[in-house]
Amino acid sequence: MSDGNGAVPILQVENLKKYYPVRGGVMGRKIGDVRAVDGVSFSVREGETMGLVGESGCGKSTLARALLRLEDPTDGTVLFEGNDIATASKQDLFQLRRDLQIIFQDPYSSLNPRMTVGEIVREPLLVHGVGSKEEQVRKVRDLLETVGLSGDVIERYPHEFSGGQRQRVGIARALALEPKLVVADEPVSALDVSVQSQVLNLMMRLQKERGLTYIFVSHDLSVVEHVSDTLAIMYLGRIVEHGPVDAIYGRPAHPYTRALLEAVPVPDPKQRRVSVPLEGEAPSPVSPPAGCPFHPRCPFAIEACKAAVPALEPVGAKVVDGQAEHFAACIRQGEI
Amino acid sequence: MLRVRDLAVGFDTPAGFLRAVDGVSFDVHAGRTLGIVGESGCGKSVTASTVLRLVPRPPGRILGGEVWLGEQDVLTLPSDDLPGIRGNEISMIFQDPMTSLNPVFTVERQLFEVLAMRFGMSRQQAHARSVEMLRTVGIAEPESRLRAYPHELSGGMKQRVMIAMALLCEPRVLIADEPTTALDVTIQAQILHLIKDLQQRTGTAVILITHDMGVVAETCDDVAVMYAGRIVETGGIVEVFDSARHPYTRGLLASIPRRGQGRKAELPTIEGIVPSLTAPIEGCRFAGRCWKRRTLGAADAARCASEDPALRAFAGGEVACHFPVEGTVRPEEMTS
Numbered sequence: 001m002s003d004g005n006g007a008v009p010i011l012q013v014e015n016l017k018k019y020y021p022v023r024g025g026v027m028g029r030k031i032g033d034v035r036a037v038d039g040v041s042f043s044v045r046e047g048e049t050m051g052l053v054g055e056s057g058c059g060k061s062t063l064a065r066a067l068l069r070l071e072d073p074t075d076g077t078v079l080f081e082g083n084d085i086a087t088a089s090k091q092d093l094f095q096l097r098r099d100l101q102i103i104f105q106d107p108y109s110s111l112n113p114r115m116t117v118g119e120i121v122r123e124p125l126l127v128h129g130v131g132s133k134e135e136q137v138r139k140v141r142d143l144l145e146t147v148g149l150s151g152d153v154i155e156r157y158p159h160e161f162s163g164g165q166r167q168r169v170g171i172a173r174a175l176a177l178e179p180k181l182v183v184a185d186e187p188v189s190a191l192d193v194s195v196q197s198q199v200l201n202l203m204m205r206l207q208k209e210r211g212l213t214y215i216f217v218s219h220d221l222s223v224v225e226h227v228s229d230t231l232a233i234m235y236l237g238r239i240v241e242h243g244p245v246d247a248i249y250g251r252p253a254h255p256y257t258r259a260l261l262e263a264v265p266v267p268d269p270k271q272r273r274v275s276v277p278l279e280g281e282a283p284s285p286v287s288p289p290a291g292c293p294f295h296p297r298c299p300f301a302i303e304a305c306k307a308a309v310p311a312l313e314p315v316g317a318k319v320v321d322g323q324a325e326h327f328a329a330c331i332r333q334g335e336i
Numbered sequence: 337m338l339r340v341r342d343l344a345v346g347f348d349t350p351a352g353f354l355r356a357v358d359g360v361s362f363d364v365h366a367g368r369t370l371g372i373v374g375e376s377g378c379g380k381s382v383t384a385s386t387v388l389r390l391v392p393r394p395p396g397r398i399l400g401g402e403v404w405l406g407e408q409d410v411l412t413l414p415s416d417d418l419p420g421i422r423g424n425e426i427s428m429i430f431q432d433p434m435t436s437l438n439p440v441f442t443v444e445r446q447l448f449e450v451l452a453m454r455f456g457m458s459r460q461q462a463h464a465r466s467v468e469m470l471r472t473v474g475i476a477e478p479e480s481r482l483r484a485y486p487h488e489l490s491g492g493m494k495q496r497v498m499i500a501m502a503l504l505c506e507p508r509v510l511i512a513d514e515p516t517t518a519l520d521v522t523i524q525a526q527i528l529h530l531i532k533d534l535q536q537r538t539g540t541a542v543i544l545i546t547h548d549m550g551v552v553a554e555t556c557d558d559v560a561v562m563y564a565g566r567i568v569e570t571g572g573i574v575e576v577f578d579s580a581r582h583p584y585t586r587g588l589l590a591s592i593p594r595r596g597q598g599r600k601a602e603l604p605t606i607e608g609i610v611p612s613l614t615a616p617i618e619g620c621r622f623a624g625r626c627w628k629r630r631t632l633g634a635a636d637a638a639r640c641a642s643e644d645p646a647l648r649a650f651a652g653g654e655v656a657c658h659f660p661v662e663g664t665v666r667p668e669e670m671t672s
Contacts, residue, residue, distance in 0.1 A: 055520035056491070162609060163376075192375035192547060197591040197603035204600050219520065222550075226593035227600060245599065263521040265528075265550030267592050269573040272554055277525035279474065281492055 009043035016076035038237035051228030105186035107166030118154025164195035243326030253328035343401035371556035427502035431514035444482035571653020581660035
């Protein structure tokens, strides 16, 4: 299947769910579910970046982990180049993992403190038995240089490095097996602004050079806007809006997306917001509200919003090759 | 309201004595907000803690300076007088709410202690005031939240309880150290709104410490930029954001992704790392990373490396640079 720009989706996710059981009582029986990811569908084209945003507890990190099957999904499919990651056997998964890598948020806890930087970057090559020892060592040096660290850091340990340098090590490790898709879970959130821009530049350069596809998970909407082609906004386990970055930032269709964009402080004192911020907090995913999950906080909610969970529907008239690109899950999206 | 002069604070570390804050002076006025910005390790949080004499010693040592709150120098007060200052005159909000909340007492008990000590309120009076304040900070069902222990509350709610506690004291000076860094943007917007609102009603002077330039632009009247233990630039918020004179401030502001900047464009960065504060520094602290210095002639560049620039006045602010930046600078010029 091809779409819009003729580029083939490298990843297609259909109705993905991840529930965690809630246990209670003296026998520890299952009394309910935390619906961390509750029926999510989207696709990502090769060589593009999809930003995945939402606030804490919305399920974005669980979704990122379920895509790589670091968590077993409860239901749904995750098609990567036609292979279903969600149901793949252990052996198939082992092979698929060469193409799918992850960069974690915290460069302080995601690197083993007892391994040298060289050992950390080489580990995936050892596990997958790629090349001879000499080839592996050469590759590790190349990778470290690619991410802007000199090759002679291989004997050093993670604690000798700053946060930004550690994140570079994490990126080198993720690139070792030459993956096609990299999930980056809040990769710059723990870094200072000037270092953050260095790591973002590196990630964008690597994408250009290697044709990488990124899923970029972040709560920082300015960063996401800068690096992404498309965007998915999550609220309480569901995608509430999905589409090209320019369309969403230019004309957000879902009230939650609007509130989120309005809440971002602009680094310009002459553009201060005057609007009163969105009230309340996201409800618990153990007992989500009936109907649209956002209706209790939504300034536009009407009675009908409590009736059913709204489906993602096309926004506006922009259609490419018979397929809409911009979707929102709000029954009032046309009128607000 | 608060005058800080020549503050110097150091710590004994395994790597030697570290001068975290090295000669910092600023004023905060009633009803105004001063933002102190800078990256990790620049000394902004140590400065804030020193104002309340909260620096642990050992390993910390206040090497010199004065902190004038009206006619009293907080740094020379007898220790017995400190609890009277903390909370009554100056309150502090931390990034981690558990720094201020006691896990073994209910919210009600903790708020009661504050009100009893500060205003000699009875339990009944304190209860009524607490309910009112929790409602003001946007906590739903305040009666039942009062009976809760801190661990039973969400992160955003704990943060709001801590803020309620700080505001219940009606302090003359409120120091907020990264108050919203751990929170989602919509909650961040609520809390900043709240601080502003209370400031307008009570005329509290606020010191806001943050690394987020968006938050500073949105909430502060004045800003002080710190680098390696010093204030390198200070001034009115619009002046600093529009026409910063220090090359570091310019670089910092340029490295933030902004709307309409061009997607996936390379972001300006500040190359290099902050100098070690355990060794004496000759000349300007930023000289080693300075893009402006690279454009100077040999004699001028040598001056940056040998002569420590003092803060000097210019229209709308002060800057510590021998060759302050003027006019507009293209991003490419900063990333040589």
